[in-house]
Amino acid sequence: MPHISPDDQQLMRLSLGGQWQRPIRLLLPITVIFICLICMQTIFHNVGGGSNLSTKMSGQSQQIPTMQQSVNLHETERQILQKLSQQHQLSIKNSDKDLEKEVPGLMQRKLPAPKPGNIRMAAMQLAPYFAQKQRNQQMFDKLIRAAADLGAQVVLMPEAGICGLSDPENEVVYTTTNPDFGFFSVRDVAEELHGPTVTHYATLAKELTIYLVVTLIEMKDTQFYSTAVLLDPHGQIALVSRKGAMQKETDAKWITLKKETPEVCQTSFGKVGLLIGLDAVEQLPLLKEKGAKIILHTAAFYGKQTKAYLEITYPKLMKEYGLCGILCNWAASVNMQTLWQGYGLSRSWDTQGKVLASQSDSRGNSLLISDIRTGE
Numbered sequence: 001m002p003h004i005s006p007d008d009q010q011l012m013r014l015s016l017g018g019q020w021q022r023p024i025r026l027l028l029p030i031t032v033i034f035i036c037l038i039c040m041q042t043i044f045h046n047v048g049g050g051s052n053l054s055t056k057m058s059g060q061s062q063q064i065p066t067m068q069q070s071v072n073l074h075e076t077e078r079q080i081l082q083k084l085s086q087q088h089q090l091s092i093k094n095s096d097k098d099l100e101k102e103v104p105g106l107m108q109r110k111l112p113a114p115k116p117g118n119i120r121m122a123a124m125q126l127a128p129y130f131a132q133k134q135r136n137q138q139m140f141d142k143l144i145r146a147a148a149d150l151g152a153q154v155v156l157m158p159e160a161g162i163c164g165l166s167d168p169e170n171e172v173v174y175t176t177t178n179p180d181f182g183f184f185s186v187r188d189v190a191e192e193l194h195g196p197t198v199t200h201y202a203t204l205a206k207e208l209t210i211y212l213v214v215t216l217i218e219m220k221d222t223q224f225y226s227t228a229v230l231l232d233p234h235g236q237i238a239l240v241s242r243k244g245a246m247q248k249e250t251d252a253k254w255i256t257l258k259k260e261t262p263e264v265c266q267t268s269f270g271k272v273g274l275l276i277g278l279d280a281v282e283q284l285p286l287l288k289e290k291g292a293k294i295i296l297h298t299a300a301f302y303g304k305q306t307k308a309y310l311e312i313t314y315p316k317l318m319k320e321y322g323l324c325g326i327l328c329n330w331a332a333s334v335n336m337q338t339l340w341q342g343y344g345l346s347r348s349w350d351t352q353g354k355v356l357a358s359q360s361d362s363r364g365n366s367l368l369i370s371d372i373r374t375g376e
Helices: 006-020 029-047 052-057 075-083 103-107 133-149 195-209 282-290 306-321
Strands: 087-092 117-123 155-156 173-175 184-185 211-221 223-231 237-244 262-265 269-274 295-296 324-328 347-349 354-358 365-373
Touching: 117 133, 117 324, 133 155, 133 195, 133 365, 155 295, 155 324, 155 347, 195 211, 195 223, 223 269, 223 295, 237 262, 237 269, 269 282, 282 295, 282 306, 306 324, 306 347, 324 365, 347 365, 354 365
Parallel strands: 117 155, 155 211, 173 184, 269 295, 295 324
Antiparallel strands: 087 365, 117 365, 211 223, 223 237, 262 269, 324 347, 347 354
16 A cells, blocks of 8 residues: 555545535445445545655646656655656655655665756755754765765755754754853854864765865854855865854844855856855845856745745846856754744746746755756
C-alpha cells in the first residue's frame, strides 16, 4: 500500500465528504459496496504509485513544472525524482529535519549539466537548531555534499545558519547582556572570522570545488555581526559581508550593523555581490555601481512584510538594476507548534525580475536548485 501523508488523507476526506453526506436510502447494500470499491480504486490511483503528490495538493496539472518542484523523499516516490532530473529548476523537500535518512539516497542522484552560460546554484532552506553549532554543522555538511553531487557550483546557507538567528517558537533571542528568560548569550555562539566554522567550510569548499556561502555570528573585538562569507573553490575567502539593516525582532539585543560600503568579487561566472537580510533596498544600487552581475543573498526573515518584500519589492529591484541571483531563507521546523511569519520562500530571479525557481513557505528542510544564466 503506498504511503499517504496526513495532507493527502485530508484531501481525500474533503473530496469524498460531500458524497457520503447525501441520502442513499434507495440504494441496496450491494450497490453501496460497489460504489465504495470504485471510489477507493480511484483514490489509490491518484495518490499512490508514482503520482506527483505536491502537484496534486496544489491543484496544478499532473505535468512536472519546469520552474520549480517540491518532492517528499519517500521510497514510493523515487521515480518522481528521476523524472525531475530532466528539469533545470528543481526543489527537493524532505520531511525529516536531521536529513539522516533522505540525504544518502539524494546524493546518488544526478542532474544534467547546466546549459552553456548558466551557473547552477543551490539554496539550503533549513531550520537551524538554535545555538547548537555542532548539530547544525553536521546537517549542513550532508546537504552541501548532496547539492554538489547534483551539480551545484554555488551553495548558500540561510543567515546565521551555523547557530540559528533566533528561536521563534520559544521566543528566545541572543543578547550581549546577562541572559534572562527569553534570551541567550551571543558570546556562547559567536566566533572570529577565521575561526572553526570558516576553517571547516573552507576545507569542504576546496574538496568539492564549489563556491560556498557560510553564515555565522562573528565576534570582532567587543562587537558582534551577522556575517556571510563567500568561499571559493580553492577554499579561500573571496568576499565577506556584514549585515547593515536591522531586523528588530531578532537582532536588536546584540547586533552591530556594518558601516562600510558593500564589496563585489570576480568569480568564474561573473562579478558577485553578497547580501544579508533586509540589505537589498540600500545595497543593490551600490553593488550595481561596482559592477555586480549576480547577487547571492542569505536571510532569516521575521515578520509579515516578508512575502511582499520577496514577491513585489525584490523582483522590481532586480529588474531595475538588471541583476540576477538567488536568495536563501530559513525554514520552520516540521514539529514547530507556534509559527511565525517570514520563513520559507527561497527563490531565484533572472535580470528581468522573473522568478526562475521558488520554494514554498511550507515547513521542513529543502534544497532549492536553480540554473541561472549569467552570460559568462
